Amino acid sequence: MISGATCSVVALASPKGTDTFCELCQRRAHVQCSRCQVTFYCDAEHQRADWVGIHERICQLLVPLRSPTLFSSQHPDCIETQIKKVRMSMELIEICKSVAQSKFSEGKYQEALPAAQFCLRCSMDVHGPSTAQLVPAYLLLAEANMGLGNLDLVTQLLSQAEWVVLKSPECGHTIHHQLHKSLGLLHMATGNLEAALFHFANNIYFASEEYGPDSPVTCGGYFLMANIFARQGKMSIARSLYSEVAQTWHCLLTKRLETHSQKANEPDFLFSQRAEVEEMLRTMLEFEQNASRKDSAQVALVAHCLAMLWFLEGDSAKVSHITKSPSINFTLTQ
Ligand SMILES: [Zn+2]
Numbered sequence: 447m448i449s450g451a452t453c454s455v456v457a458l459a460s461p462k463g464t465d466t467f468c469e470l471c472q473r474r475a476h477v478q479c480s481r482c483q484v485t486f487y488c489d490a491e492h493q494r495a496d497w498v499g500i501h502e503r504i505c506q507l508l509v510p511l512r513s514p515t516l517f518s519s520q521h522p523d524c525i526e527t528q529i530k531k532v533r534m535s536m537e538l539i540e541i542c543k544s545v546a547q548s549k550f551s552e553g554k555y556q557e558a559l560p561a562a563q564f565c566l567r568c569s570m571d572v573h574g575p576s577t578a579q580l581v582p583a584y585l586l587l588a589e590a591n592m593g594l595g596n597l598d599l600v601t602q603l604l605s606q607a608e609w610v611v612l613k614s615p616e617c618g619h620t621i622h623h624q625l626h627k628s629l630g631l632l633h634m635a636t637g638n639l640e641a642a643l644f645h646f647a648n649n650i651y652f653a654s655e656e657y658g659p660d661s662p663v664t665c666g667g668y669f670l671m672a673n674i675f676a677r678q679g680k681m682s683i684a685r686s687l688y689s690e691v692a693q694t695w696h697c698l699l700t701k702r703l704e705t706h707s708q709k710a711n712e713p714d715f716l717f718s719q720r721a722e723v724e725e726m727l728r729t730m731l732e733f734e735q736n737a738s739r740k741d742s743a744q745v746a747l748v749a750h751c752l753a754m755l756w757f758l759e760g761d762s763a764k765v766s767h768i769t770k771s772p773s774i775n776f777t778l779t780q
Pocket residue numbers: 468469470471472473487488489492
């Protein structure tokens with residue numbers, strides 16, 4: 447198994463004649479990737495885990511970066527060589543981010559670890575040990591470990607991220623919003639609900655500065671706060687926040703439905719996060735259906751959102767199931 451705690455830094459290139467170390471755990475290596483021949487592992491298990499996690503995607507991209515012969519016609523320290531290496535590393539960082547995100551959306555946190563670890567290592571290599579550019583990589587690794595329940599490690603990673611943000615006044619709203627969201631989720635996981643509320647409120651503030659008060663990102667912050675109020679038994683405030691969220695999504699989905707036929711193949715923010723959106727809508731539907739005094743209009747509004755989401759995905763079976771549900775009166779959404 448990969449240890450969640452393996453985020454120490456090893457050099458991206460290992461010069462000839464030096465010892466080689468495992469890509470995942472940094473113990474002495476005994477196995478080499480036969481395809482790229484520049485990546486090493488302590489054993490076959492770690493090689494397999496890395497292959498599934500990220501190496502399959504980046505194996506060949508590592509060859510020019512790690513092979514000492516690549517830029518042999520040029521001096522290894524010349525500016526041009528450095529620029530090429532930085533550009534390649536930036537490309538790798540983006541690939542790792544997107545691979546980790548897609549694993550998160552499938553709930554595969556263990557598989558996301560190698561990509562998140564590599565992203566941090568590569569970011570440190572390019573940007574240095576304590577720069578603002580490391581924060582997204584810390585947050586990515588924290589998210590993977592949060593999914594695995596390694597809360598002590600999440601605490602460490604987020605304090606490193608917090609420290610960097612404190613020292614970097616140039617950090618924008620997006621970084622602040624993401625950091626507060628992660629800190630809120632950590633406090634929620636450890637049961638410190640008041641601290642979680644504080645961070646989620648900050649998350650909403652920075653998200654709304656960056657994306658606007660009605661954006662899906664800001665709305666995600668309201669949803670997180672509502673979950674806490676629901677856990678604290680403060681049902682009326684939870685309900686009013688959920689209702690805010692439901693109305694924003696109803697509006698977004700209605701607009702999306704209107705332009706659906708014209709923009710069929712457009713890559714879509716909504717569907718890159720569709721699992722999260724569906725989960726959110728289901729939570730709100732369940733909350734409302736279990737409420738002692740049911741608000742039928744709110745039930746219908748959320749159910750209508752789910753129906754629109756499934757319709758946009760072409761899942762007609764789910765649409766017909768929910769629209770025929772006897773407990774939901776859809777005429778209330780009109
Ligand atoms: Zn290993």
